Amino acid sequence: MSDTATVTTPPEGDAPARRRPALSPSRASDFKQCPLLYRFRAVDRLPEVPTRAQLRGTLVHAVLERLFALPASERVAPRAKELLAPTWSELSAESPEWTELFADGEPGEADKWLASAEKLLDAYFELEDPRRLEPEACELHVEIELGSGVLLRGYIDRVDVAPTGEIRVVDYKTGAAPREIGEAKALFQMKFYALVLWRLRGVVPRQLKLMYLTDGQSLAYTPDEAELVRFERTLEAIWQAILKAGKTGDFRPNKGKLCSWCDHQAHCPEFGGTPPEYPGWPEPDPGEETALDRAD
Secondary structure, X not given: OOOEEOOOOOOOOOOOOOOOOOXXXXXXXXXXXXXXXXXXXHHOOOOOOOOHHHHHHHHHHHHHHHHHOOOHHHOOHXXXXXXXXXXXXXXXXXXXXXXXXXXXXXXXXXXXHHHHHHHHHHHHHHHOOHHHOOOOEEEEEXXXXXXXXXXXXXXXXXXXXXXXXXXXXXXXXXXXXXXXXXXXXXXXXXXXXXXXHHXXXXXXXXXXXXXXXXXXXXXXXXXXXXXXXXXXXXXXXHHHHHXXXXXXXXXXXXXXXXXHHOOOHHHOHHXXXXXXXXXXXXXXXXXXXXXXXXXX
């Protein structure tokens, strides 16, 4: 089986790039949870209102990325906290609608929200000392076509490579350490990244590390080659199911516990709603993750 890393080159002129549909960890997880949710997010691109917790997660991810761009001696907690306000200014300038979540709040509510992000950074520094680390990459965009033709795409929070060549994949989670459902979802994401790096570099990552900043816990997992081969087959099966649904628009709802947090109940038949008219496949490209996806 041959795997090919792909590079996307933007076209000349003002026409938007039309990219091949790809599978990301967030969208694969959506389809596993509920095929109709996948359609709403990946194909219909229905708008979703982010929560303050999601925005805080996006902010903390961005601050940690900027922290590792500093000289090692400057990677201390006070410096990280200094980055919060300017980083939020940049993010909110790019997405002005995010500030609307604070428009109707009490005076000083945005300041309290920023202070809650400081607590997450404090928890991060209790878990590791970034002055002792030199990551190979932060917010690494990866993309590869498997031998079966499935195109995988995603962003990795951090990749550490030891002098001996061993690879560690690190993912920051700004929520608390999850229960069984959440842990399985998080490990699915990490195995996705491990598979992509293995196929790109020929080395199975030595460790997959999840850092939960709300309660200061970490979870480490060691994959093996046989496990990643099985996982690759799982992704291929998910993609074939997506393509089958994409031909007809038959993305069926799967009612469950997580429906309570879904923004799309008004369009879901399980809640008396009607989905919008199916726009067809494969436009638009469902493989791109947003910053909010990566902050989950």
